């Protein structure tokens with residue numbers, strides 16, 4: 001008599017298993033197949049192309065009615081199995097019981113639904129089967145959907161709905177999309193492609209609750225920060241849980257999944273299992289490749305043949321047209337690893353290989369994944385790649401050839417990319433001029449005016465000359481920022497503006513950085529450029545700052561810190577002095593009067609910083625930013641208020657300037673001075689901006705220095721009123737913020753662009769006004785006391801050790 | 812090895828570091844990517860600069876005092892500088908950070 005085989009679940013794993021079993025030994029078993037879904041086996045992966053309209057359901061059916069009939073498989077579709085009795089060897093379906101000799105459990109997994117308030121509203125669905133897909137397809141144009149989860153499934157759902165004209169928001173809790181398969185760089189490119197498709201992406205977003213329309217249907221998703229995203233359908237794609245309930249009730253060994261051995265046999269010798277419902281050697285599964293291996297092994301086991309399931313590295317691809325990504329192996333955690341990075345901004349390509357010793361252990365790619373299979377092979381086979389290390393990243397076709405082109409980033413720019421900000425000249429105009437005969441920098445300047453004003457974009461113009469003329473033009477070697485790029489500071493600044501690069505990842509990718517996230521030389525510079533040009537879009541990254549700016553205190557040579565409160569224009573009060581004295585005593589600080597007209601508390605321990613700041617805040621004092629590339633001090637004399645020579649209120653003007661400028665980040669430190677008469681007691685004429693008061697008004701000088709170089713200021717302008725003096729000063733500082741190279745003091749920058757250009761630019765009243773407005777916008781974000789923020793307990797915690805393992809736990 | 816849970820991954824800012832006090836001195840735990848951590852001695856072999864305050868880039872850290880760069884995999888100073896910092900086994904289990912207690916001089920749990 002043929003033995004009876006019952007299979008629970010007609011999914012991808014069991015479908016493949018039945019093919020192997022029946023091919024190898026037709027008639028070995030009398031097979032009954034239960035499936036909760038009212039249909040047989042279809043290619044679940046292909047639901048996404050069905051959703052987007054690239055395929056129909058009929059095209060993705062793997063086994064139709066005829067297939068089952070020809071092979072004598074009894075189908076009980078649309079019938080859920082509700083119990084298994086392993087003692088009597090009977091399975092109970094919704095429509096009755098049936099005995100078995102061998103049983104295969106292939107129940108797959110259940111989508112995880114976050115138990116947010118409102119998760120049981122109508123219109124809240126997972127993404128798992130045809131019904132879910134049809135619900136999404138039914139939306140169409142003019143409707144809105146929210147997808148929670150920026151992983152593989154969530155993004156396929158989002159892209160599929162967007163392709164049908166639905167407006168889609170994706171809410172993702174992590175910092176970048178598909179964080180388990182992609183690194184930040186590839187996540188950036190993926191996000192960009194999806195945004196291009198009209199999908200709105202919200203990363204680092206926490207869902208709070210699902211709101212109802214009052215009739216039991218979903219109306220919107222509310223985030224932690226109060227934002228409401230209206231929607232007609234909410235799709236949760238936040239992960240899966242192996243479907244183990246049946247197995248558990250039947251008394252099988254179950255951890256996260258139903259436990260199987262290498263032969264796919266559960267803790268009961270007559271019960272086998274495979275697919276997403278199982279756990280093998282501690283691992284559970286979410287992609288089909290290993291399930292197909294399991295199917296082969298299980299079929300053999302059923303036929304009494306020896307076979308063992310071995311886990312292999314799996315690779316991920318996303319099935320969204322236009323988002324070509326690939327990830328395989330391990331690209332995080334671990335010792336002894338090395339990266340190889342390749343970027344081609346022109347084609348939107350990013351590739352990163354992770355090596356351990358002589359072996360490739362991981363690969364992440366975006367934009368060009370043609371070599372994915374080859375890399376995946378090298379990973380799976382643990383091949384020795386030492387020989388081809390240098391050219392490995394170029395793939396199998398290039399073994400032995402080609403290196404990266406240093407001019408790629410500039411060559412990749414579109415023709416309408418603005419190269420010269422002063423004169424509004426685009427790349428196309430420069431190319432045209434070159435093609436019309438302008439063969440060197442001078443000729444291009446004469447024809448187009450590009451780089452003819454402040455000259456900052458000279459490097460870019462030269463690169464365009466090089467790219468257009470090829471070997472006929474030798475590009476003078478400009479100083480690149482560091483080993484991560486061939487571009488100079490000036491090039492990068494200009495491109496951040498004209499290409500609207502608003503994140504670090506955008507800079508790394510679009511400008512072809514050769515490292516994952518820069519180094520200690522370029523990252524602080526890029527961080528400054530981004531926040532100076534895009535104050536409302538870019539968020540300052542403390543991890544891209546040197547220690548003093550991150551901890552908001554000056555690290556001293558013994559690892560302690562100095563703390564210096566602001567004293568506006570060098571003025572203080574008895575109350576402030578008492579608070580300073582008390583703080584000094586409480587935290588054991590040394591007290592020094594500085595050259596910047598204020599008081600320094602030296603020798604404070606890192607752990608004490610939040611507390612001393614809190615104390616000084618209580619007395620009304622804020623950080624003096626004595627450690628930043630930003631406004632330091634405004635030194636003043638006593639002026640007309642007290643001095644018999646005083647012509648104007650120099651102290652008042654100094655205080656007004658300090659109150660306007662404090663908190664702003666600048667390319668390097670900025671110090672001001674205001675003297676009440678030409679006797680110049682505040683030494684204003686060696687400052688970055690120095691104002692000398694005279695009877696007729698104010699003489700504003702800029703670009704002084706009193707450090708390694710000593711230099712007198714040069715006269716920018718004479719103005720009559722205090723308001724004008726403030727306006728010109730603010731405009732000058734903003735022009736410096738927008739144009740100077742990181743770590744150039746104003747006197748160095750002015751020497752490069754020329755005082756005449758600075759004067760000319762600022763003489764234009766409209767331009768001056770625009771600069772002041774941009775400065776004020778930036779101040780609306782950055783004029784905050786960093787001490788007050790860091791003295792808050794949740795932030796202050798970070799100043800303490802993460803853990804103390806020197807204490808022995810009580811026995 | 813004896814793995815000790817020292818905290819949650821989000822206790823360390825991305826591309827930042829935090830200190831752990833141990834019997835062998837201060838150990839810096841670096842977070843180089845979303846789910847990538849390293850552990851190494853906090854003291855720079857040059858003039859004892861606090862490496863946990865340095866800029867973290869790729870799988871390297873730059874000392875905040877005089878810009879020596881160390882590879883966190885091997886602890887070796889990069890480029891022309893010569894020196895090495897001790898590295899310690901550390902790993903992530905889900906979102907928890909586990910440090911090898913034995914390597915940092917903790918007697919193993921009985």
Ligand SMILES: Cc1cc2nc3c(=O)[nH]c(=O)nc-3n(C[C@H](O)[C@H](O)[C@H](O)COP(=O)(O)OP(=O)(O)OC[C@H]3O[C@@H](n4cnc5c(N)ncnc54)[C@H](O)[C@@H]3O)c2cc1C
Pocket residue numbers: 008009010011012013014034035036037044045046047048079080081082106107108109127128129153156243246274275276277285286287288289291317319
């Ligand atoms: C939209 C989508 C896209 C995907 N894309 C990819 C991809 O690109 N690459 C990739 O590798 N993987 C992808 N996957 C994952 C892949 O589809 C799964 O890994 C695979 O389908 C799991 O196969 P399975 O047989 O274990 O489970 P399933 O295919 O889920 O089959 C389980 C079946 O068991 C039935 N069942 C459950 N309980 C019972 C019960 N008590 N009684 C009767 N029947 C029951 C269910 O109704 C279901 O039909 C995707 C998944 C989805 C949803």
Ligand code: HEM
Pocket residue numbers: 554564594595596597598600624626632633635671706707708709
């Ligand atoms: C790590 C290096 C440095 C440290 C720790 C340091 C520290 C200080 C401190 C604490 C002050 C008092 C400032 C205040 O009240 O805000 C000061 C003032 C000053 N520093 Fe530095 N400084 C450093 C580098 C430099 C450099 C490189 C220059 C020159 C380019 C410089 C030039 C000055 C000048 C001119 C003053 C006096 C300011 C005035 O009188 O208005 N310093 N320095």
Ligand code: SF4
Pocket residue numbers: 637638639640643644645646647650675676677678679680681682
């Ligand atoms: S600069 Fe002139 S006004 Fe100011 S204190 Fe000196 S003498 Fe008096």
Ligand code: SF4
Pocket residue numbers: none
């Ligand atoms: S003058 Fe030199 S030693 Fe004195 S504080 Fe400035 S940098 Fe330090």
Ligand code: FES
Pocket residue numbers: 855856857858859860874875876877878879
């Ligand atoms: S102490 Fe680290 S580089 Fe000097």
